[in-house]
Amino acid sequence: MDWTLILTSVAGLGGLGLIIGIVLAIASVKLAVKVDEREAAVRAVLPGANCGACGFPGCDGYAAAVASGSAALNKCSVGGANVARSIGDIMGQEAGAVEPVVAVLVCRGGKDVAPARFQYKGASDCRHAALLLGGPKACVYGCVGLGHCAKVCPFGAITMGRNGLPVIDERKCTGCGNCIRGCPKGTLLLVPRSKLVILACVSHDKGRAVKDVCRVGCTACNLCVKVCPAQALAMVGNLPVMDFTKCIDCGICIHKCPTKSFIDRAPGRPKAVINPRCTGCQACVKACPFKAIEGEPNKQHKVLADKCIGCGECRKVCPADAIDMVGALGHARKGTEG
Amino acid sequence: MTSTPTRWQYFADGIIKENPVLILMIGLCPTLATSVSARDALGMAAATSFVLIGSNVVVSLIRKVVPGSVRIPIFIIVISTFVTIIDYVLQAYQPALYRVLGVFVPLIVVNCIILGRAEAFAYRHGVFDSLLDALGKSAGYGLVMLVMGSVREILAAGTWFGYAVTPAWFRTAPVLFMIFPPGAFLLIGILKGIVNRLTASKV
Amino acid sequence: MVNSKAWMVVSLVLTCTIAAVALSQVFSITKPIIDGQSADALKASLSEVLPGAAEFNELEPGTAWSGKDAAGNRIGIVFKTSPRGYGGPITVVVGLDTTGRITGLGIGADMKETPGLGLKAREAWFRDQFRGKSESEVALKRDNGTLDAISAATITSRAVTNGVRKGFAQYSHHLKP
Amino acid sequence: MDPAKILMGAFLVNNIILMRFLGVCPFFGVSTTVDTSVGMSAAVLFVMTLATWVSWLLYHVLLLPLGLVFLRTAVFILVIAGLVQFVEMVLKKYVRGLYSALGIYLPLITTNCAILGVTFLNIDYEFSLLQSTLFAVGTSLGFALAIILFAAIRERLEDSPISPSFKGYPIAFVGASLVSLAFLGFTSLFGISL
Numbered sequence: 051m052d053w054t055l056i057l058t059s060v061a062g063l064g065g066l067g068l069i070i071g072i073v074l075a076i077a078s079v080k081l082a083v084k085v086d087e088r089e090a091a092v093r094a095v096l097p098g099a100n101c102g103a104c105g106f107p108g109c110d111g112y113a114a115a116v117a118s119g120s121a122a123l124n125k126c127s128v129g130g131a132n133v134a135r136s137i138g139d140i141m142g143q144e145a146g147a148v149e150p151v152v153a154v155l156v157c158r159g160g161k162d163v164a165p166a167r168f169q170y171k172g173a174s175d176c177r178h179a180a181l182l183l184g185g186p187k188a189c190v191y192g193c194v195g196l197g198h199c200a201k202v203c204p205f206g207a208i209t210m211g212r213n214g215l216p217v218i219d220e221r222k223c224t225g226c227g228n229c230i231r232g233c234p235k236g237t238l239l240l241v242p243r244s245k246l247v248i249l250a251c252v253s254h255d256k257g258r259a260v261k262d263v264c265r266v267g268c269t270a271c272n273l274c275v276k277v278c279p280a281q282a283l284a285m286v287g288n289l290p291v292m293d294f295t296k297c298i299d300c301g302i303c304i305h306k307c308p309t310k311s312f313i314d315r316a317p318g319r320p321k322a323v324i325n326p327r328c329t330g331c332q333a334c335v336k337a338c339p340f341k342a343i344e345g346e347p348n349k350q351h352k353v354l355a356d357k358c359i360g361c362g363e364c365r366k367v368c369p370a371d372a373i374d375m376v377g378a379l380g381h382a383r384k385g386t387e388g
Numbered sequence: 389m390t391s392t393p394t395r396w397q398y399f400a401d402g403i404i405k406e407n408p409v410l411i412l413m414i415g416l417c418p419t420l421a422t423s424v425s426a427r428d429a430l431g432m433a434a435a436t437s438f439v440l441i442g443s444n445v446v447v448s449l450i451r452k453v454v455p456g457s458v459r460i461p462i463f464i465i466v467i468s469t470f471v472t473i474i475d476y477v478l479q480a481y482q483p484a485l486y487r488v489l490g491v492f493v494p495l496i497v498v499n500c501i502i503l504g505r506a507e508a509f510a511y512r513h514g515v516f517d518s519l520l521d522a523l524g525k526s527a528g529y530g531l532v533m534l535v536m537g538s539v540r541e542i543l544a545a546g547t548w549f550g551y552a553v554t555p556a557w558f559r560t561a562p563v564l565f566m567i568f569p570p571g572a573f574l575l576i577g578i579l580k581g582i583v584n585r586l587t588a589s590k591v
Numbered sequence: 592m593v594n595s596k597a598w599m600v601v602s603l604v605l606t607c608t609i610a611a612v613a614l615s616q617v618f619s620i621t622k623p624i625i626d627g628q629s630a631d632a633l634k635a636s637l638s639e640v641l642p643g644a645a646e647f648n649e650l651e652p653g654t655a656w657s658g659k660d661a662a663g664n665r666i667g668i669v670f671k672t673s674p675r676g677y678g679g680p681i682t683v684v685v686g687l688d689t690t691g692r693i694t695g696l697g698i699g700a701d702m703k704e705t706p707g708l709g710l711k712a713r714e715a716w717f718r719d720q721f722r723g724k725s726e727s728e729v730a731l732k733r734d735n736g737t738l739d740a741i742s743a744a745t746i747t748s749r750a751v752t753n754g755v756r757k758g759f760a761q762y763s764h765h766l767k768p
Numbered sequence: 769m770d771p772a773k774i775l776m777g778a779f780l781v782n783n784i785i786l787m788r789f790l791g792v793c794p795f796f797g798v799s800t801t802v803d804t805s806v807g808m809s810a811a812v813l814f815v816m817t818l819a820t821w822v823s824w825l826l827y828h829v830l831l832l833p834l835g836l837v838f839l840r841t842a843v844f845i846l847v848i849a850g851l852v853q854f855v856e857m858v859l860k861k862y863v864r865g866l867y868s869a870l871g872i873y874l875p876l877i878t879t880n881c882a883i884l885g886v887t888f889l890n891i892d893y894e895f896s897l898l899q900s901t902l903f904a905v906g907t908s909l910g911f912a913l914a915i916i917l918f919a920a921i922r923e924r925l926e927d928s929p930i931s932p933s934f935k936g937y938p939i940a941f942v943g944a945s946l947v948s949l950a951f952l953g954f955t956s957l958f959g960i961s962l
Binding site: 413461468576 | 786787788789790791792793796797838839840841842845846849850853878879880881883884885888889892932933934936937938939940941942944945946948949951952
């Protein structure tokens with residue numbers, strides 16, 4: 051037992067351990083970072099996807115802003131209402147209602163209907179492809195289809211469909227907006243979940259120029275603006291811009307559009323049915339934009355189910371309240387409650 | 389993890405499902421550097437296993453009394469004690485193997501597997517579980533080292549554990565590339581690709 | 592108690608002390624064995640490069656010895672240099688007979704060349720090339736000499752040859768009786 | 769060894785990651801984006817230089833004279849661990865951005881083989897304090913060069929069409945193999961055999 055060696059090594063290593071222990075102890079006191087415990091609590095509630103939808107650099111940034119009181123409590127669209135409510139509880143204030151939003155693809159120009167004008171062999175990413183003459187697709191406005199949105203979606207809500215267009219799983223989509231910011235063409239839109247009818251085209255061309263590059267592109271024919279009962283559409287830059295507050299999602303524009311450029315997010319639509327109270331005044335026949343009602347004057351009228359799109363115009367004008375909207379419940383339109 | 393992993397899983401995971409090198413991607417430095425021949429690779433794996441088992445056991449023994457803020461330096465001292473022990477034991481009793489492993493024996497102390505397991509597992513589990521985990525990880529590590537060492541030795545020197553296993557003409561012009569660092573990177577890349585293919589998980 | 596500042600320092604010092612005690616024990620046990628090994632390894636390596644030498648006495652501590660055969664008359668000297676190789680210093684031991692020709696070359700075991708590559712310097716074919724060469728003939732083919740280097744380990748080969756030449760310059764004055 | 773050779777040797781000829789296989793774990797972990805690589809390289813440069821000074825002084829002042837050479841491993845790694853923990857606290861207090869960017873990788877710098885490896889090489893090469901500092905700076909510049917170069921490649925790999933099972937780490941390894949092959953070309957540049 052070589053005591054001198056043991057003692058010197060104990061002194062050496064032990065001494066060093068002592069010094070480091072003391073330095074760390076002092077440092078942990080002096081350098082302690084004063085963390086507001088409310089910030090930690092808020093941070094714990096946030097989903098932690100660091101998606102930036104709230105406009106702050108990740109959840110840490112948002113939590114710090116909320117704790118310091120410089121941010122609204124309901125900015126976390128990903129977390130939605132319950133996160134907003136729990137932040138409200140932590141901060142002791144009432145969090146405003148959060149309008150859940152969802153991302154929607156506003157371009158239907160898949161490979162089948164919108165051909166490419168050259169073969170693109172570069173990096174398989176939309177942002178790279180868009181740099182090359184606006185991308186390989188004949189329609190330069192449309193979705194390039196190389197899956198950048200699918201890559202940046204932190205929730206895996208977007209997968210690329212067979213025809214080269216992204217498919218958005220609305221159950222997984224939290225409306226964080228990463229895909230909207232990432233898309234070089236702006237063919238993705240954040241819309242409130244309650245909004246059902248949306249124009250699915252972003253081409254600013256007109257008529258033949260659109261027809262040449264895409265079979266389902268909006269040719270700015272102005273028909274939808276004319277037929278819209280609520281005057282919710284206005285033609286701006288060869289595209290019908292929809293005023294979400296006025297639009298009643300009736301769906302008339304969807305069926306009137308010659309190139310089927312609108313999409314309907316409602317899984318199903320109700321149908322109009324005329325009950326015996328009908329006096330045969332034929333007000334509904336004139337009102338129906340799709341000629342879906344027939345019958346002799348002063349007699350019980352009948353709705354042709356295949357033609358009726360459930361827009362509810364007839365119901366509005368019927369003096370005898372003889373028309374009901376039946377089927378696809380839960381998708382009643384504003385003003386046309388069945 | 390729905391059901392708490394059974395004891396057996398602590399061990400079995402280490403070999404394939406949570407193989408330290410190919411799945412957890414830690415402990416790459418010594419794997420690439422000393423897997424030039426099967427014998428050296430196994431020597432390194434054995435030394436690393438000794439340290440891993442020892443440190444996992446000791447760390448789980450003292451985990452309740454270790455203050456959170458200095459846990460890393462304390463773990464480090466425990467690990468470096470075991471490393472110095474194996475370092476001098478090898479020098480004394482296995483000088484040939486020690487000469488071959490060279491600077492990589494003391495570098496076991498910074499082998500990410502050991503501190504990684506100490507921090508991630510041993511600090512949170514009992515002694516017996518930690519021992520099983522260490523054995524599992526060592527077996528997994530040994531397996532990868534054996535594969536890497538064998539492939540590189542056979543390609544670069546035409547021998548396996550020193551015995552000629554390739555035709556003479558091959559040994560006159562072996563694939564020297566595998567001895568150099570690029571060969572090691574390439575080999576582990578291919579191995580990782582195969583593992584991905586098998587587990588069909590995209591890392 | 593577990594997270595108080597004092598315990599933080601104490602636990603660190605305690606672990607260090609235990610480690611220090613354990614390591615010093617291991618060291619004191621293995622040290623003699625290691626020294627023993629290198630002592631008789633040294634004697635073995637010296638006689639290996641100067642065949643026929645029975646005992647050696649030190650000319651310069653740790654770097655040069657003169658060798659006597661069983662009958663007691665000088666048959667040459669041995670010197671040790673440690674040129675810097677690829678991975679670190681390489682101990683090179685060279686035996687010279689009285690005429691200044693190399694009688695043998697040994698390479699130390701503790702070098703840290705790349706395993707499986709630089710370590711090939713210890714193979715007999717490489718070391719035997721030096722036998723019988725005088726100072727001027729010690730050079731690699733690449734440096735217009737006669738010795739061929741280890742394939743893919745030119746750094747190590749060149750380090751050894753440079754070491755030998757440096758040794759000649761420093762120690763050959765011992766040859767003149 | 770003159771200073772320029774030590775610096776060039778550590779920086780290019782024997783790159784710490786690609787040729788000596790030290791520091792490979794952070795090399796693959798952090799190099800997904802260029803800016804985290806830059807952050808990591810800065811941290812490595814800082815910690816490696818500091819660790820070299822402290823370890824060199826400890827070795828030549830404390831260990832060698834007292835004959836405690838066998839404590840080398842324990843002392844060096846203890847010092848580095850303490851140093852990294854200290855750096856972590858300072859970063860957390862004053863440079864919040866870098867702290868959140870590096871996160872997990874700060875404690876892993878402690879187990880970064882490159883830093884401890886360099887302290888050992890400094891001792892094995894019997895460098896003076898100045899030479900050790902040069903070697904450390906050269907090595908961390910080599911670390912930075914390798915990791916930033918590789919991060920740029922990996923960012924490009926993200927978008928290239930690779931078979932699913934080779935995406936991620938496998939293709940990164942193959943990429944590293946090619947970069948290492950390129951560095952192999954530097955061996956014994958300017959006759960440096962460091």
